[in-house]
Amino acid sequence: MCGIAGVIHRDGTADVGAELTAMLQSMKHRGPDSTGYAVYGPADDLVVIRFVLAEPLKSTGFGMEERLERNRAEVESRLAKIGAEVATVTSDTGYAFRATIRYGGDLKALADYLEDVPGCEVLSLGSSLEIIKDLGDAETVSGQYDLGSFRGTHGIGHVRMATESEVDLASAHPYWAYPFADVAVVHNGQLTNYHQWRRRLEQHGHRFQSECDSEIIAVYLAEYMSRGLSLETAMKHSLDDLDGVFTYVCVTGNELGIAKDEMAAKPLVLFESDPLVAVATEEAAIRALVKREVETRDPYEREVLVWQV
């Protein structure tokens, strides 16, 4: 059981970090183990990289501090070697980092080169996407990473109850659509043809950060969009190709889309107004954002909807 949420402002930037935190915290009962965000700030000519060098529960202990520092230095060295000009590197936790760089090269080569550093996992890459995820509930993670001050146009979030895998970052959502910039997904459900699609996408050169079925959706959509399909068309294709029960929310640099499987087995509530669209597993999350009685609805089976910034 997990909770997902998404918000998109069609009239400019807002406190999307704080908004998603309020929505996700109201669904804490659906998953207190980890919380993740994919938020979009104003795009500029810098590439934003979010990466971790260790799992939170393995980030302390004998020699760990020195190892993290050594690996961080190695990441910066590799950025320089691959031709990136590093603008900033900051860390809120000692194991999770945010870097901004000037880089016009191949993002896949960059991600692969960085992930060759021991313990390094690139959470997101893009001109405006930032994926932040950690253990604990939304207020805990938001406080750690100062998400309360994040302003942007749109974002998605996820609270996770670990039922079949570890309580760790690798299993936490959202998933970045490696190696495609600025695409991320959160998902509630189970995909029953995960291994089939994973093999198929791996044959196309994709690699996966986790054993989680949700990651397939992100890579699947990005693969189809890289062939020239719109997000909406790619999402409609996914309803035919992906088996199982699922509801997912996908974001790109300027869009937010939702899709429900043909059985409508997983919940999602939608609130739509001219300036704001909000979606969430439960209406309680909508109420945490819009603190008044509003008209909402449950999208039906095989429904795909996309909104632009």
Add this chain to the structure above:
Amino acid sequence: MPGSGSRSGVSYDARGLVEPHADMPDNIEVDGSRARFDATDLTIRQINMALRRLIYNDGITDVTVLNPSSKHSLAVGILKRCRIHFEGSPGWFACGLIDGPEVTINGRVGWSVAENMMSGVVMIERSAGSLTGAAIRGGDLIIKGDVGARTGIDQKGGTIIVTGDVGINTGFMMQRGRQIICVNAGMNLGDSMYDGAIYVGGKVRSLGVDCVPGDWTEADTELIERKFRIHGLGDPPEFQKFVCGKQLHNYDALEPSERKLVIH
């Protein structure tokens, strides 16, 4: 009323999920046999504690809950004749397992409203989520809007009236009772139903396994007109009737007592 009623008076378990103890709210206004309170700052446990104490202990027969704020599991398991009014939208599992209350909801509801309701009336002024009236056994459930998927799944009795559309698998494995859908129905209507009747005023996207058009009788007209009149729903539209084709689950060879056992 004793207790602080503030959130600071509430304790949670280590993961912050379960609320094992709570104080009775102190913002309840009582006027004879009527009471009302604002649920904005109350927890689920506090709201239900207040409802139960007012209805069972204090002789209150008419309770208004203001601002339920989409909180889950409100007014569950009330087994006494009374009136409960929600001014605003409850969340999931509202009014489950009730036996007797007349509930009005001036808002929308989340999944599984009135699940396993045994008797009474639940009237919802706006839309509802999926699993509306799941396993309902009796009473009337009226939704003045659209509902999600699997309405009346495993329905064992009672009447569900939806003035808007319904989603996929409505009436799945329905065993008794009636569903009156005023507009359109999604795919697999009445799939694997055992018995009962489903009336649809609009289009049916597809019928489920063993769900077939049924013969219209005077009793059908009388039922629909009576329900619409009782609940103030205006003039009913024209309906098509759908029933079980008796090809999948056929209990006609069983004795009445055996039928009852199977259905229960």
